Amino acid sequence: MGFRQLGHNPRLLFFGLLLLAVLLPWLPLGSSTNYILRILTTAVLYMVLALGLNIVPGFTGLLDLGYVGFYGIGAYTSGLLAIHYDLSLWVILPLAALNGALWGTLLGAPTLRLTGDYFAIVTFGFSELVVLVLRNELWLTRGPMGLPGISPPSIFGHPLARDWEFFYLILLLLIIVLLVVTRLQDSRIGRAWFAIREDEIAAQCCGVNLIRYKVTAFAISASIGAMGGAFYAKWFKFIHPDMFKFWESILILCLIVFGGMGSIAGTMLGALILIPLSEVLRAVLPQGLFSARYLIYGLVLVLMMRWRPEGLIPFEGAQARKARLARERLNL
Amino acid sequence: MREISLQANPGQIVGIIGPNGAGKTTLFNCFAGLYHPTRGQIEFLDSPVVPEFSEAMVKRVRRYAFFFLALGLIWLPLFWSFFLPGALFKLELVLLGVFILVIRCLLIRGLLRLQIWAWGLMFVFLLSDLCFAAWWLTHPFSPASLVGARIPVGYIAWPWGFVAGPFSIYLMIQLWVRRVRQLYGFRLRPDAICRLGMARTFQNIRLFFNLSVLDNVKIGCHAQMRTGLSGALLRTRVQREEEAATESEALEHLRFVGLEKRAFDLAGTLAYGEQRRLEIARALASRPRLLLLDEPAAGMNARESSRLIQLVLRIREKGITVLVIEHDMRVMMNLADHIYVLDYGRLIAEGTPDDVRSNPKVIEAYLGGGAAHAEA
Numbered sequence: 291m292g293f294r295q296l297g298h299n300p301r302l303l304f305f306g307l308l309l310l311a312v313l314l315p316w317l318p319l320g321s322s323t324n325y326i327l328r329i330l331t332t333a334v335l336y337m338v339l340a341l342g343l344n345i346v347p348g349f350t351g352l353l354d355l356g357y358v359g360f361y362g363i364g365a366y367t368s369g370l371l372a373i374h375y376d377l378s379l380w381v382i383l384p385l386a387a388l389n390g391a392l393w394g395t396l397l398g399a400p401t402l403r404l405t406g407d408y409f410a411i412v413t414f415g416f417s418e419l420v421v422l423v424l425r426n427e428l429w430l431t432r433g434p435m436g437l438p439g440i441s442p443p444s445i446f447g448h449p450l451a452r453d454w455e456f457f458y459l460i461l462l463l464l465i466i467v468l469l470v471v472t473r474l475q476d477s478r479i480g481r482a483w484f485a486i487r488e489d490e491i492a493a494q495c496c497g498v499n500l501i502r503y504k505v506t507a508f509a510i511s512a513s514i515g516a517m518g519g520a521f522y523a524k525w526f527k528f529i530h531p532d533m534f535k536f537w538e539s540i541l542i543l544c545l546i547v548f549g550g551m552g553s554i555a556g557t558m559l560g561a562l563i564l565i566p567l568s569e570v571l572r573a574v575l576p577q578g579l580f581s582a583r584y585l586i587y588g589l590v591l592v593l594m595m596r597w598r599p600e601g602l603i604p605f606e607g608a609q610a611r612k613a614r615l616a617r618e619r620l621n622l
Numbered sequence: 623m624r625e626i627s628l629q630a631n632p633g634q635i636v637g638i639i640g641p642n643g644a645g646k647t648t649l650f651n652c653f654a655g656l657y658h659p660t661r662g663q664i665e666f667l668d669s670p671v672v673p674e675f676s677e678a679m680v681k682r683v684r685r686y687a688f689f690f691l692a693l694g695l696i697w698l699p700l701f702w703s704f705f706l707p708g709a710l711f712k713l714e715l716v717l718l719g720v721f722i723l724v725i726r727c728l729l730i731r732g733l734l735r736l737q738i739w740a741w742g743l744m745f746v747f748l749l750s751d752l753c754f755a756a757w758w759l760t761h762p763f764s765p766a767s768l769v770g771a772r773i774p775v776g777y778i779a780w781p782w783g784f785v786a787g788p789f790s791i792y793l794m795i796q797l798w799v800r801r802v803r804q805l806y807g808f809r810l811r812p813d814a815i816c817r818l819g820m821a822r823t824f825q826n827i828r829l830f831f832n833l834s835v836l837d838n839v840k841i842g843c844h845a846q847m848r849t850g851l852s853g854a855l856l857r858t859r860v861q862r863e864e865e866a867a868t869e870s871e872a873l874e875h876l877r878f879v880g881l882e883k884r885a886f887d888l889a890g891t892l893a894y895g896e897q898r899r900l901e902i903a904r905a906l907a908s909r910p911r912l913l914l915l916d917e918p919a920a921g922m923n924a925r926e927s928s929r930l931i932q933l934v935l936r937i938r939e940k941g942i943t944v945l946v947i948e949h950d951m952r953v954m955m956n957l958a959d960h961i962y963v964l965d966y967g968r969l970i971a972e973g974t975p976d977d978v979r980s981n982p983k984v985i986e987a988y989l990g991g992g993a994a995h996a997e998a
Contacts, residue, residue: 325865412705470855473854473855473856473857474725474855477853477861477865478844478849478854479849479850479851479854480854481709481833481837481840481841481844482841482844482896484832484833484837484841485830485833485841485844486830487829487830488827488831488832488833489830491648491656491812491828491830492824492829492830492843493830494656494811494812494813494816495654495656495812495813495816495821495822495824496816496821496841496844496845496904496908497813497816497817497844497845498813498844499811499813499843500813506851524983538878544699559776562651604889605832606832609832609833609834609837610834610886610888612834613834613886613888614886616834616836616886617885617886
């Protein structure tokens with residue numbers, strides 16, 4: 291099977307990459323294995339986050355600039371639960387997701403009536419608010435001192451410490467999130483989201499309850515963000531309000547735009563390319579130019595917008611491919 | 623628009639014609655729930671799409687909202703100082719209280735539209751009001767703090783309890799009764815109207831252009847499906863069966879309009895006439911009782927429009943009532959059983975196609991006053 295054919299069968303490609311990822315810690319890469327693993331863990335974490343964010347601007351067509359707020363909420367939920375109650379990761383993850391969904395609903399229910407830019411401003415305000423609360427509510431979050439000493443997650447009483455263990459953990463999380471996102475995409479709910487993105491009025495006249503589906507999208511996106519945050523806190527073992535600044539939201543949005551708004555494969559590819567790119571640049575650039583790496587980062591995005599404005603794997607392409615598979619299935 | 627009164631009987635094809643700017647599309651938007659008429663009533667299958675407003679009730683609810691705001695502004699600091707001594711000086715708590723108050727007032731304003739969730743929250747709030755009113759009435763003089771002792775709480779608490787308490791009960795009962803729609807002027811949202819069985823197409827085509835033709839029709843089936851979040855996530859057997867049934871039904875609708883060959887193309891790639899037919903298929907997918915077609919033959923050549931006429935006649939054979947807006951008189955005369963003519967938002971004539979064709983008012987509206995006289 292040639293490479294081109296592989297490109298036409300995304301499922302096979304995905305399982306191939308997954309197999310590669312699973313084998314990665316055991317490949318003879320020498321002393322740099324742990325370094326690569328750490329970068330890839332970050333990349334996969336951002337894949338999870340981007341998949342979560344993708345639901346709102348990609349599927350439903352609403353610009354969400356406050357995603358990092360939910361990420362922060364998840365991280366602090368996880369950190370505080372771990373420190374005060376010493377709960378296991380498998381309890382913390384759902385709780386963090388629920389907390390994220392709660393705040394997503396609370397923010398979404400009143401504000402999702404707003405359209406376009408106004409909604410973006412509100413979400414932006416929300417993420418700033420989260421950072422302010424994290425910084426100022428000393429009794430809860432210890433504010434600018436951060437939250438150190440989060441216990442590492444453990445599986446069957448064995449605390450995770452090595453890099454490959456965390457890598458496997460985030461891969462597991464990725465698979466769960468991927469399952470959720472693809473299943474939703476192919477269901478009645480996903481179609482309602484797409485309809486809202488394409489044309490709100492027509493969607494409404496087809497019987498789609500706009501508010502309900504927008505809030506659902508927002509809550510699910512928020513809960514995936516919070517799960518990412520929960521993992522992050524458990525992995526890094528230290529969290530600080532500054533980690534959840536507005537820049538993170540923009541970065542995740544960039545991953546989506548780069549990969550292809552609304553397409554799952556594109557979103558993952560975007561994260562897989564852009565996140566390690568920063569590390570690669572760190573290694574490649576000479577000492578003096580080291581701080582210019584964000585400049586190059588920006589340049590990549592600008593070039594991208596010039597030559598492929600719909601992203602690496604555009605949504606329409608993915609739709610057309612899906613349709614072709616369906617046609618083959620039905621022999622039409 | 624004013625003084626329009628029309629009626630569509632089941633199984634009929636009813637046409638609406640009129641010159642540009644006559645308000646035909648506006649009328650459709652009112653039917654579909656996109657626009658809200660300031661006055662008047664629309665009924666569909668015995669349920670009011672736009673009910674007759676009870677102006678007095680709306681006024682009463684609004685007055686209650688303002689009353690609440692004023693009373694709350696007095697009550698809030700008192701409450702805090704009474705139950706939580708010292709809390710008045712905690713800025714955050716006071717802000718929280720004001721926030722809750724504002725939300726409540728907004729919710730009461732939301733009563734005018736009565737979204738379901740606002741309805742539930744409203745109920746909880748009213749219940750809490752009632753509890754507080756009862757508390758104030760039974761414990762008016764038990765100062766828990768210095769502030770509470772100094773302010774004559776009773777003088778404010780008593781009227782509060784007497785007014786807010788009964789009014790809360792009254793509103794709760796009003797909210798509870800089934801006639802709530804009529805009382806508060808509860809308009810149906812477009813999606814609810816669709817679920818009732820009214821589907822429409824648009825004058826300027828509004829398809830989901832980046833989705834496949836089949837997906838467009840599947841979204842039309844949305845109102846008929848039941849799967850929720852858990853079903854979609856777990857891929858339950860019910861969900862899979864429903865998906866399969868939807869797919870075959872959507873293909874069936876596509877076959878009906880003659881688009882099954884293009885089911886897997888993106889909707890944006892269809893030709894203009896095909897897009898019109900796809901819109902009809904999408905509307906049919908919601909299994910409507912009444913179909914609103916907004917200029918279905920616009921921009922079509924003679925062959926395409928005669929195909930369209932056949933299609934609409936076949937839709938009627940299914941037992942669906944059709945309401946058509948159309949400019950093309952030839953299409954309309956072939957199609958409609960009954961025609962209404964609008965001009966400047968007024969109904970100027972109605973009757974069978976032949977009646978309308980010979981009506982001097984209609985000729986005047988279309989060709990101008992002079993032409994009618996010339997013909998006469």
